[in-house]
Amino acid sequence: MSLLKYNEKRNFSDTAEPKGQVGRSENELIFVIQKHAASHLHYDFRLEMDGVLKSWAVPKGPSLDPEIKRLAMMVEDHPYNYKDFEGSIPEGNYGAGNVIVWDNGTYLPADSDYKGTAEDKLQADLKKGHISFTLKGKKLKGNFSLVQLKGKQENAWLLIKKEDKYATTEDILKKDKSVISKLSLDVLEKKSAKEKALAKKKTTDIKSATIAEKKNKETKKTAIIFKKPMLASLTDKAFDDPDWIFENKFDGYRTLAVIKEGGTELFSRNQISFTKNFQPITDELKKINHEAILDGEVVVENEAGKSDFQLLQNYLKTGKGKLKFYVFDILNLDGNDTTHLTLLERKELLEMLVSKSKFSNILYSQHVPEKGIAFLEVAAKKESEGIIAKKADSPYTIGKRTGDWLKIKLSQQEEAIIIGITEPKNSRTYFGALLLGQYKEGILQFIGKCGTGFTQEVLKELHLKLAPYFTDKSPLEEKVPLRDTIQWIKPKLICQVKFAEWTQDNHLRQPVYLGLRIDKNVKEVLFTGKDNIKGKEKMEKTTTLESKSAPEKEGNFDLKAGKTTLHLTNQNKIYFPADGITKGDIVNYYNEVADLILPYLKDRPESMYRFPNGIEQSGFYQKDVDDDKIPSWLKTKKIFSESTNANVDYLICNDKATLLYMANLGCIDINPWNSTIKHIENPDWVVIDIDPEKDDFKEVVKTALMVKEVMDEFETACYCKTSGASGLHVYIPLGAKYDYDSVKIFAELIAHEVHSRLPETTSLERSIKKRNHKIYLDYLQNRKGQTLAAPYSVRPKPGATVSTPLEWSEVNAKLSPSQFTIKNVLKRFEKKGDLWQPVLGKGADIKAILKKSS
Template identity: 30%
Template sequence: MHRHEARNLHYDLRIEAGGVLACWAVPKGFSYLPADKRLAVRTEDHPLEYESFEGSIPKGQYGAGTMRIWDAGTYEVRKAKGIAQALEKGELKLELRGRRLRGEWHLVRTRQEQGKNWLLFKARDRYAGSGSDLFAGADMSRAVQKPLPRRLTRMEAEAGEKPFDDPDWLFEPAFPGRRVLARVEDTQVSLQAGAEDLSGRLPAITKALAGVRARTALLDGILVALDSGGRPSEQALTQELEQGGAAGSTGSGVVLYLFDLLYAEDWDLRGLPLRERKAALRGLLPDSGRLQLLEPVAERGQALASAAGESGLAAIVAKRAGSAYRAGVSKDWLRIPVSAAPKGAKAEPARRRKAADALPVAISNPRKVYWPEQGYTKSDLVGYYDQVAGFLLPYLRDRPLHLYRWPDGVRGKSFYQKQLPEELLSQLATVDVARDGEEPVLYAMCNDRQALLTLVNSGSIDLHPWFSHQGSLDSPDWAVLDLDPKEAPFSSVIKIARQAGRLLRGLGLEPYLKTSGSTGLHVYLPLKPGYTFEQSRMFCEAVARLLVRDHADIATVERAVSRREGRVYIDFMQNRREQTVVPPYVVRPVEAASVSMPLEWDELETDFRLADFTLLTSPKRLERVGDLFRTALSRPQDLAPAIEALGRQL
């Protein structure tokens, strides 16, 4: 399966048949929902060499654009003697075994367009569900293809001392219960608790595990039962196990909280970072009340510890987000005791507790309305930033910061501020941004949650960090194209963003996309150290001018609004020292209270609106998709080969 950015983005499904590749163009991609019938247009056969092709097809040639392998694997024909017979009949039932696409898929020829139009849809099997990627976008590149291990030693937590906050760690409540390894092999399910298999005593959970969206899987989790007060209880679990775990027995029944995925389908996932294993786990779980994903809390160990103590739990578990799954006791997992609630305090049921509790700053004027139309207050804004701090702080840390302060909300007066007053600056980490030989000039930085909430409490709705960081202020970490519509239709912004992504991928780069949170879109490139602002600006200018050359009817590099004539302004001038673009996840001072939100490139093909991502809705999206920019932080890119390739195009 190729992801093909030609005139329009589509996917090319290629099936080896009779010494060639039978091909279909799939404009809207794949869906695991059987009810979604996707158009698949039969195209000409391709030579087998196309199976491994990735790169750019020059303009003017057939299929001009950028092609990347989106998925690859093997297939087996169902209910036909072979692929030739199925093609002739016009009905293919294929068992696909890729990394993204698994299970049975159907291709059925229609009478439209002389039989060129086919319908592609998912069969109703164990893989059917939601999404277009079985593993929910997890980076599976480090997964190793090998048989399901017959024996395995669990990873165990080392004893920790006290709760802490750290953006590189995830935190989970340590529920009292029984740790189990759940093994799924087709219809066979086991629940291994040490030497004992509990599957026979827990038929409801065993049945739910049989519905996992994988033929083979190995999952790590803990069996939990709630007492009559809604709190996890080992006594309630023991009673449930003695009575067979059936619904309706004493307590509320047994639930299996799953927190790790060690193996799925053909792949050993133990070498993947924990955050990727959790993403894959989220994609495989069926909709079942008996199976629950144990959602971690990012960064905020102290808040979770406080909530856990009030709920009557004895400990939390801290896990390094980038850690592999290793046998035995590991320093990457820490079991940390928590303080119990004071005597006489009423503990809330665990199922109703949330981790967000006391803020590390006192909010001034918390009821002041910042967004009159929605009624959102200053307290709502501070609460949002408290929720997303773990996602936002990596894009702020160690960077000089400009503030855009709106002390009376979005309909009040506002002002930019680079050098903060002493009473505010004294509460923050600072960096001297003066050039050599100049008098010191101190700018604030936002390096932790308390600093973030202090700045928001001061009236700053969004934040504007530099493209460079402390210790390397003259060398940018990002190159950015700001697509500003002003009077242009947003459909033109989407088209230019799509073409920018296609062009940059054709140059061998991996661009990232986000909304501006206001009216446009931002295209980001993470840069390897050593480039100057002049080099990044010149590269972005060349890209912008190439886009304008090919799309002069809807794009311009004209800075004067009066001369843009309804075209999208491709702004490359922000790539300078001291210039800023808002980072991901900040709220913008606009009437919709919208958020600058990272996007999957394929989302450009959907009917999304900028107003879909707001102060209210964005935390839920982050719970679902995570930080789509996270790989940019660890994968800086080299511009030199791209500059050479760009020169050839110019």
């Protein structure tokens, strides 16, 4: 059973790795260390146990120096016969890259006084989270330990060399050749590259979903039907990054081509049919002898080869002009979903597909890697619309706008909703100018009027289209500062305009009408004027921090907090793709709530939970900071860790500058200890973490109210806050009068009492499997070193929810776990003040409570 995960991750028709089967050595237990150049170079440390290889990934490799402790992340069990595997794992597969057997040999428990078999001893130690063993390898010899790090990352261990005659400061990793083939990894990679090049020459046809089969557990046929396209977020500057590619931005209609046996159809991003509008493209796509969903842009180009939206508008009226369909992505091929592949894998597949047929008006959209700044300069010389930046390893996210695709505009163009027309003057007929609007936070906002770009024919046609939507009522909440006679229009039609710039009052300067857009919904036309900026500019407008220097690159700048100058980086980076919330938005929020949150952080060690690439990428915990690498003004505290048997340098957050420094590191939520460094063994509160497994928040509310009922019976105050995720936290102030062991027993007493009253809906089982989907009353959060999100902390959840203190009257059936976000809590905090303040008060009398409960 332990090899199921291993087998699920691999496609054995495409990789030479052995299938997962149990196997055993005849005599001594074996170990193997494989050097693995996957996305990151690491060493896989494997110990034979119970018929499989228990496995740890060691990023920096093993060491023979007892002073050096290597992080080792426990991964899925590998089959016994993986011990001899060397070679190349093809691209698209799990763990793609080259592998050599760096070391192998036998091993046994370091303690010779154990009872039973060696394997029994090792398995028992594995469960305890501390294995000591002796290696008899070709490179590694002597005594080692694997020690599990206690905390939320249960797969994190340390690999430690023990003092013995084999201990040395010599770098054993310099012995870099395989103990089987005698090849170094570099030589194997060159050999593998030659083999790939030869194989590519022999490949003349597309094998349907070859890459898809590499990436997925199994190939599943999916219907060839319309899918909403992935959308790009707006950013204002180009950049260079080896992890990104850059494409041309076209000035046309985003188009999805659905090619299947029953015929080919073209759609806009909102599923409006383009099949007949762009019939030449539809006909040309019939040359493709595969079913597929292609994503691209239909354009008409001018004589200089530049896509021109007005020419495309003319084509729709007259049929004059040569249509072109630039394809840049593929969502499905022959029923195989390709959206989970990386962008470069999808583009490789797409290029192969397009190159099979001789098209006259369908083109593969080329890209350049890494060099976005130079590519934008080329685009500017060509007078292009701009460029698109795309993360090379990103999947295709159906129907969402994400930070993995960014659009960088050169020309100033906007989509605008037509909300009125003015009376014509002089020789003008039909109307004088269009009144334009965009939605800002759900409210339609006036952005100016457009009186140029119309021929007599366009004036007539457009007036006919607008007439059915004439209304006497303005669709705006504000009054428009115009003296013209206005005919208001219901917000139904969207136009494209080019303009010179945004004015100080957020109107378009010198807009020119380009044409109507038939491919978008009015609710998608959002305000992009000057007070809708992100990152640096928004920070400067809404915070009291003072800018000290000009931006070095996009979102990088110096800001002053008190006496400290902070260097903030990548403030325009999207952290919450579905919501468009940036790193700068998070930093700005913490600047606003610093006075509220700091009392609950002061003098407390911080376990930093970092999301440097946003919430859709895995975060990681960092407890130990390097004093030599952090700014000298930061405060740290050494605290001995029993799990690692070493001191840990924790960051202490006592001021706004430190709080913003943490946010700049990617700490979306803030996780302080329950105790301060002044009373490190005595927590200031006891917490009951009400943690549901399923979406049943009404039962979570009932559970919190039951905690309050129990504490009311003990005549002891308690306080409730949202977790910011799916649960609630109930705190009982203690005033640092009791040690952690006493507090944990007290928390367990409360949890047992609540569970006895709600046995059908709550559980005290730590194991998820044993809970039977019940709400977990987590009293173990009261151990030393455990952390929870602080009050007023943002959480890495959709919407950027906030852990929000509540009045008990608010803990009712109307309460929702997602109702408090960084977009709405500041007004609440201003109105209600600090509801959490009593938690730092005198505290409960545990002895008196225990007497009452006995």
